[in-house]
Amino acid sequence: MMGAAQLPSEVWVHVFGFLSTADKLSIRSCCKYFKTMVDHWSLWKEYTVFLKKLCAYTAEFWTTLRLRKISSVIVQRAHLKEWKRLALSLPNLTTIAVEGCIDVKAFEILKQFQHLKRLSIRRCGYGHELADNIVHLQQVTHFSLCDMHCAPRTEIINAISKLSHLTSLFYHEGNCPIPRQTLHIMLNRLPHLKHLSLKMGTQHGSLPDDYFNLSKTIRGFQGERQDGQQTGLTSLELLDYMDPTLPEEALKCLPSLRSLSVAYRDRDMQPSRCHLKTWLRVLPQLADLNIAKGYLVSAYAHSIPDTVTSLTLRQVMMQPKDLKALGKRVPGLLHLHFDPCNYNGGSSVGEIPRHFPQLRTFKMRYYDVPDREFSNLVQLKYLERLEILDAKEPSVRLTDLVQKLQALTNYRTQIVHSQNHKDPLACHCAHY
Template sequence: MAATGLPEEVWIHVFKFLSSGDKFSIRSSCRFFKRLIDHPTMWKNTTVSLEKITAYNSHFWRTLRIRRINSIVVLKADVKEWTLLASRLPGLVSLTIDLCCDAKAFETFNSFKNLKRLFIRRCQCPNLTSSVALVRQLSHLGLCEVRCASKSDIINAVCHLTNLTSLCYHESSKPVLKEDLYSIFRCLPNLKHLSLKMGSNQVPLPDDCFRPSQVKNVSEDAKCGKVSLNSLELLNYMDPILSSGALRGFSSLRSLTVQYRCPAEDSSMCNLKTWLATLPDISDLSISLGYHLGAYANWVPVTVRSLSLRGVVADLKALRKMARRVPDLSDFHLDLCCHERPSLIAELPQLFPKLQSLKMRHRNVPEKEILGLAQLSCLKRLEVLDPLVGPNSLLTHLTHKLHIQTNYRIHVIHSSGPNDQNGCLCTFHC
């Protein structure tokens, strides 16, 4: 290694471009590379999933500490395994718990003094209030289909965490009501991101459900709009759970996600267009399923720079209509339900000339139209959502052609699904 004359920093920079499998291969080649591969900068923002905690030896835990792994997903652990995890990795910052049925396991929360992010999904947690209250330092909390705990117990636990900046409440069987939202806004003055999963039988909420100024006993700062959301997610949503005026006056909002439960045909019931008309400053917009794009294309704010359309029914006319509203769009997740020919992909260079990042599907799109994306002079990243079938697939060959045509200006990524292990599965279903 000394004969190469390369500093360690250069090797580490090169290794960052490798896949996890390649890193492990390099790591096993010699002690020098083993030490470099285990450098903390190589594993920044890495999440490790653990299923049988007691099966790992001391060398495994030592390696995690050397790499400074601080984000863990735990699957089906009992109290013995939780105790071991707390002793091996007490400095965890992010912890996701999946399918845990041992109520006593949650009592170990107070062992994680640095824990900032906690996500509990598909777990049985009858004593949620006393368990979650042990980690008052939390800034991010996610609750997804927590069984046994009552809604009042869950809301009470949430309201104890006054430092929260992000809350995901995905309890469709225990839908949030007006009083619950009022309690959340009253007790969580630092809240910036709120994600709600609506119940299929949820009653409509009043116009003022998202307006802290209407909440009794709320702080003066909240009434003045100094403490307010800048990101809102509505999952499993269908009109008319929220009225057309529900988001009126929500001037602080910068990001809006609406994931409809299913496609919707009656555009006269579409409240989204009214919401968008009252949110002139949002920069991120994500829509899944729901109404035809033409129902709200003319109301998309001109300030939108990042747009996601998944499972949305659209045609070329609607896409052109929307393009006139957001000519400066830079990030586009395009996964439409469209059978129109010619393909909408062929129109992208003319409709959105400033695109820097694009997510799309290769399926049924002619090779000529894919290569035509080279006309997007600002495009730097292309994520193809179809999985690679094999090492000699047509998609691999097409990627190579696009690289040559753009002189490797475009970084092409192949992805078959979400890779955020800490995220909630609710947000990935259309």
């Protein structure tokens, strides 16, 4: 390894930045010099460590994590003693996801992480103790709660409402929506909230028209907005949704929304019941639209605002004419995640360049796409990144097609296979 040592360490760190985690760990085992380079903190900025059976980790393991400046962890089923070890070993954590906590006193340790900004708690059953302890985490800006079967809703929501610095909230709890007045009180107490994700559940009938309208809320709570002020939400996500849970006028009071995600419980529903088409007409600033399952695309395609630059369609039913309609509505689309269940079978990938000529990024599935249609992607003159979602281990045929496409585009397009980089705060509900 004498030749390797002749190159500046900055060069090796830059080169290793292009490697996968598995490749980096393989290189790390070659020699002490490469081990030092691979452990450079800049190579692990976005990395999340999954911690299970913390009692089995050695002092060297914790030292390595500190060298890499690991700031994000997922902790599964840890006991109080293990939590104390974590707080001692990695006191500067900024992101913690707690899964299946089996020791109620562990929640008390959370306040020892003074730099904690992002917290996710899922599949834990201690409602009272959780509420008592999260109120002390005033520095948290991103909070996610999912699948807390034993948690009293009123206590949990009251505790969340006291996290006044929250900018992002994922509340995926229970089988029915938060009652209107309870939601209003919570939103009024969270003046900095920008992103809200709700699991709607099995609501029967429709919620009030003013479900998101704070102007009619009974006031008098400390820290609330002044009269006349509306929520500043710019991003809304509705999971496990079915019409008519929210009425057609529900989003009329959210004109500042720039991102809307709707994950329906089922697909191929009656187009006449589609409220999404009405919602889209009152969102003049919408830039990001994410739809999973639900209605035929034709039910809402003509209502999509021309301000949309990023579009995700997953497990939706489409007819050939729908792609043309979408192209007319958003011809300047820059980012497309295209993973439909085609109504009549076959592939529509070959038509993408004609309808969306400005694309910069494109996510697609390779399965059932003819070679000729795949090669048509060369017509996307501005494409910077192509992600193939179903080819973690590409076949010889796909590898050959990718090489040809890269050559035809003069290697300006980065072609990658699904990276599966999951946000550590994302719960299973969000994997629709």
